[in-house]
Amino acid sequence: MFTLALRPTLELTDEQFEQICQANRDLKFERTAKGELVIVALTGGETGRRNIKLSARLEVWSDQAGLGVAFDSSTGFRLPNGAIRSPDAAWVRLERWQALTPEQRKKYVPLCPDFVVELRSTSDELMDLQAKMQEYLENGLQLGWLLDPETEVVEIYKPNQPVERLEKPANLSGGSIMPGFVLALAGILTA
Numbered sequence: 001m002f003t004l005a006l007r008p009t010l011e012l013t014d015e016q017f018e019q020i021c022q023a024n025r026d027l028k029f030e031r032t033a034k035g036e037l038v039i040v041a042l043t044g045g046e047t048g049r050r051n052i053k054l055s056a057r058l059e060v061w062s063d064q065a066g067l068g069v070a071f072d073s074s075t076g077f078r079l080p081n082g083a084i085r086s087p088d089a090a091w092v093r094l095e096r097w098q099a100l101t102p103e104q105r106k107k108y109v110p111l112c113p114d115f116v117v118e119l120r121s122t123s124d125e126l127m128d129l130q131a132k133m134q135e136y137l138e139n140g141l142q143l144g145w146l147l148d149p150e151t152e153v154v155e156i157y158k159p160n161q162p163v164e165r166l167e168k169p170a171n172l173s174g175g176s177i178m179p180g181f182v183l184a185l186a187g188i189l190t191a
Contacts, residue, residue: 030085047149079112090116114177
């Protein structure tokens with residue numbers, strides 16, 4: 001991950017940010033609340049395999065439960081603080097999604113997801129991901145999981161609660177935020 005400080009020289013609008021993303025399709029970008037442009041490194045094969053399993057399991061549950069909408073790692077969310085972030089997987093309650101206009105649904109989603117997962121890859125700094133999880137919490141996140149396959153540790157983020165740390169869990173539950181969602185971690189957290 002590489003961060004470019006643009007202010008005070010340049011302040012990117014959402015439209016300009018989108019144009020940069022479209023013109024550089026081989027790169028993945030995020031924008032911080034401070035207006036910095038973050039270039040996110042592409043992942044390797046192992047992380048890609050883990051991420052597709054994560055996204056597929058979330059989508060299968062979401063589709064069957066009908067309680068909300070799941071998103072993959074290419075979706076940008078414009079958080080209330082102005083940052084545009086792209087978690088590895090995300091989910092939004094159905095009533096919040098349906099409250100958006102068709103135009104809002106086509107662009108960067110103008111809200112913080114109810115649920116996010118960040119899957120640490122070998123190019124990610126743990127402290128950067130932990131700060132990102134805290135940013136999600138500060139912007140309305142209800143449940144977040146930070147998965148670290150290297151150490152087989154999961155950090156669970158919930159509002160107004162200390163971060164919970166689990167070593168080598170077999171699965172995780174969505175609890176009251178996502179009733180009935182249980183993520184089996186075989187092939188995601190462990191090989």
